[in-house]
Amino acid sequence: MIQIDNVEKRFGNATILNGVSLHIRRGDVVSILGASGSGKSTLIRCINGLEKLNGGDIRIGGLTVTNANELAEIRKNVATVFQHFNLYPHLKVIDNITLAPVEVLGIPKAQARQKAQELLDLVGLADKQDAYPAQLSGGQKQRVGICRALAMDPSCLLLDEVTSALDPEMTSEVLDVLADLASNTGTTLIFVTHEIAFARKISNRIVFLDEGRVRVDMDKDQFFSEQGGKQDPRIQRFLDKMDSK
Structure with a gap:
């Protein structure tokens, strides 16, 4: 459904994405993991066309993100939920959801x-x-943000650190909603998250970014196994650090 081929993104002299390639199937639930600054959120913003590419190509359902006319069509089928709620304060909840x-x-x-x-x-x-x-x-606002995205009936939902601004109780509220969504719909879901237990619970696939490159793209069970992703010292250090928080 989503083809990401050799994508590069730079800000000034800093290379944020360096030859990233991923092919994501319809119905995949993909968690994108990695340390801060590894390029996770930038990748999400490239997928939905919010950042211009410096190289490579992204196609969604056969349409090209870098083509302005095709991007408008893509955005009818790909919705994004960000870490900040961005609700219209002057509109009631239901009007926030129905506007788009x-x-x-x-x-x-x-x-x-x-x-x-x-x-x-x-x-x-x-x-x-x-x-x-x-x-x-905060948790209620984020759930409204998820509703607003789902109201567009997207074939793909991108979620960028949607719990990072929430306290633990509110985080649990939102993660429960997303877990139900992953279990009960055929929507393709791509999560950027630091919630390792959540990624383990709902994903069928884990992508680990490191310094702007795809270090690992694995089945979830393989990623968390001693014979799989944990054999990579960089990934083991990351998981140990997350477990210690």
Whole structure:
């Protein structure tokens, strides 16, 4: 579904992505791991066209991210949830969710509203549809952000450190929602995360970035096995450090 071929991204003299290639199948649940500065979030931003490539190519469903006309079509099928909620403060929760389906996809407002209500029920926020973002906790805001992305009925969902700004209790709320999503839909999910236990629980595949390169691309069980990813000293150090936090 997603073909990433020899992608390079530089900021000034700093090379952030250095020849990254990945082919992600439809329905994959992929966790992207790596130390801070390894290029994880930049890769997500390249996939959805928020960063221009310095080299290589990304194709999603046969469409090219670097083609402006095709990128507009890609964004109808690929949704992103960021670590910051970016909800419109002047809009009620349900209006935050229905805005893009109505304005971008042309879905009738009543239909978009019904879908939004179903999504809010899915994430345990059915009673918050008429609340404003300022009336929500951080975990609730992030769940609304997930609903807003799902309201576009995406074939692929990109999630960039969606729990990094949350306290442990709120993190648990959001991870439970995402685990259910991974189990119960055919949506392709790509996570950037430091939540190792979560990655182990929901992923079928682990990609480990190191200094802008793909160091490992493995089946989840193989990655966490003593005979697989843990044989790599760099990965073992990373996992030990994460376990000690």
